Amino acid sequence: MPRLADQQADFPQWYLDVIEQADLAEHADVKGCIIFKPYGYALWEAIQRDLDRRIKALGVENAYFPLFIPESMIAKEKEHVKGFAPECAVVTHGGGKELTEKLYIRPTSETIIYNSFAKWVHSHRDLPLKINQWANVVRWEMRTRPFLRTLEFLWQEGHTCHATKEDADQMVEAALAMYADFDREFLALPVMRGRKPEHEKFAGALYTLSTEALARDGKAIQAGTSHNLGQGFSEAYDVNFLDAVGKQQRPWMTSWGLSTRIIGTVIVVHGDAKGLRLPPMLAPIQMVIVPIYKTDEEKTAVLKIAREIEAVLKPTVRIKVDDRDEKSPGFKFNEWEVKGVPVRIELGPRDLEKKQVTVVRRDTGEKTAMPIASCTPSAMQTLLAGIQQSLYDQAEEFLKSHTHTVESYDDLKKIIASDEGGFVWAPWDGTRETAERVKNQTKASIRLLGEEKPAEGVKDGLSGVPATEMALYAKAY
């Protein structure tokens, strides 16, 4: 197996190497698209299962809307179409004929879903209406990277409709909290959360909330966003309801989504020099038993015990015996490491003599001998839970040690320009102009705004104008 590029020296190449060597995905012959190979798709299936449960727990129902959006329909909400139309794929021919109206392939489904909401919502009794869709969407990106940015990607998009702004605000918060919980509990990802500045919000939204993780190269990366869309889409798509006193009202919309980009996030946050490190809850294979033997006799003895351990653990642990004869133990160690399997169990003749196995944790590399009799489901559950927590703790420690607060623009520049990178809290004057000057000079953008405002008299480090916000700057994916 070829070696991975050095994570420190060439993070982008390391990222591509991990995807290839862990057999997660490959470039398709269609520009900017990827093929999700079985091991990579299994990650998305696990994500879907867990997140779908959380979405339903919010009282949201799944539905499915068409891939195609007629040009006249997508054009109704002006800000939205301005943001999305330039990056759409357009169908002009169908069934061998030129179409009378072009069809846009959905880049996101607000327009087609709210067109239906107009038919579904009549009375305050119909609200809140909460719909989610698991779907593929297409955005014509120029610079693509597997998972992180692809022409076609998979996601879920939640769309809800509410009687009041307060209800919509609560939904936007609830969706963001769901993502933050999911990120933390299932993916072991610590995230920052908050509101995006005006110039970074979703096209057509009132405001956007986001969760942001920090990659090991010091760059920010989104891990779930949630938008209060206000009443703009209600107006554009003519969605109305009669309130309790019979007065016609415009409802408030929210939308929120999480995509296959999150797989990229897991790689760049947890991955290390040896490849992927998967949180046990996400891992398609949680433990792999690698038998070690030279003679046929040893092989028989070792495999027998390996199968016994597998049988005991199988009901509660996703476990696999790697019984490939043509590969050496060393090759297997390497392969399961690059694939991020949380626990490797080595079992050789000397282990058998001592009635033990050698347990190797992927999160720390720690090796321990463990009596075979102690390889119980509950012991292994405890071990896996410990690894899940340890990955979170490592990522949180990294996030904390790479989050700085500065006052001067020089300090901001210095940190962003350093090899370490990271998040930088800095006072901001609240203008797009200043944010863009910072971005042009440092490549860092404002990821989120702080809940607390800057103290009286504090100035924006670049413009010298009094600051109105604390902004979280970082270079970003």
Place this chain on the structure above:
Amino acid sequence: MPRLADQQADFPQWYLDVIEQADLAEHADVKGCIIFKPYGYALWEAIQRDLDRRIKALGVENAYFPLFIPESMIAKEKEHVKGFAPECAVVTHGGGKELTEKLYIRPTSETIIYNSFAKWVHSHRDLPLKINQWANVVRWEMRTRPFLRTLEFLWQEGHTCHATKEDADQMVEAALAMYADFDREFLALPVMRGRKPEHEKFAGALYTLSTEALARDGKAIQAGTSHNLGQGFSEAYDVNFLDAVGKQQRPWMTSWGLSTRIIGTVIVVHGDAKGLRLPPMLAPIQMVIVPIYKTDEEKTAVLKIAREIEAVLKPTVRIKVDDRDEKSPGFKFNEWEVKGVPVRIELGPRDLEKKQVTVVRRDTGEKTAMPIASCTPSAMQTLLAGIQQSLYDQAEEFLKSHTHTVESYDDLKKIIASDEGGFVWAPWDGTRETAERVKNQTKASIRLLGEEKPAEGVKDGLSGVPATEMALYAKAY
């Protein structure tokens, strides 16, 4: 609630009425596409869960390939592109520019998947390779009907690659057996199964196997197909492997699929005058408790017991208490009937006095009193299993009584032209010409070929030429 069209008098309108009133789906503003509403999409989710488990049990792994197929790629297998290209949607513009190569939206994914197989398959050790994909596909249909035929539909497509024809044959059979089992066990659908005649096979296949159910209007409808694709795609996409003695060989491909059309199949096979009838294993709601009361006091007493029954059954039964105050019990009975919920539990003050509930089966309409103390999870599981079986038995009885064997063309015509319709086994001379003459005259096509050949000397009823096959004729969806 408006009444359904009469199922006997106007089956097509009845079908559309059921879909509307059961709130399964609605026409989208995009021609030929539908919106899967939550209740309809819940059926697809249940189908996915059960079928996905069966697919994985065959050793097949899920993956995901791009929506787009470049024109040069789809064109490689001549028969296949001839069959599919005319019904494709074509993307000509992306990111605001005209594309240098047109992109076809997948009508099925053989071409793009086998293009990858060429990169993945090198040695006999890489075989068999078994991949499945859950995806949306687009075929530019002119005459569409919700679920049964839509421009965009959802499906799973399995694609496998084997060293020998025998291995491929076995896979094709295993996939068909999986569909037949799934149809029978999960959807309570009895099906005929067999091989399609040459002129009805999948474009580019060696042969196609199919399962066919019989709708209540006497028309056949596919419920899962499986194709042996031979070596044609291997050749077109240059897929090769070295066999055990180091010789280069062309592998054999299979593909097999089941789509959202199956939801239409469930409707037309099980539906009755009152609407949908869902097999309990498929039903998103298996039991609904309808409280009956006039006074507030009655309401409190009845709802209390309803909640208690719900709490007892909830862990094992998908149950719901319909506590809407603004709807009458009669309205609710009607609504849950049209939605096909297998069991309705009525609970009123008189029931309470007698410490009983009234249980109404959707499959038979049968009403029975049942002591509240007997409403145990196991009793209800038995009831639901009985309903699942009864729906199968009813459909099987219908299938059997609507399957005829004839010798003369007159008898074939008479049965096909009757109101009852159904399947007709008839001797066939094996020529496409005769099959097409029958189709032009009767609208019946050959759905499947019998395993047994006609007896020596038996002639095709229309051509008078000696018959080589027993053909199963029917009008079809």
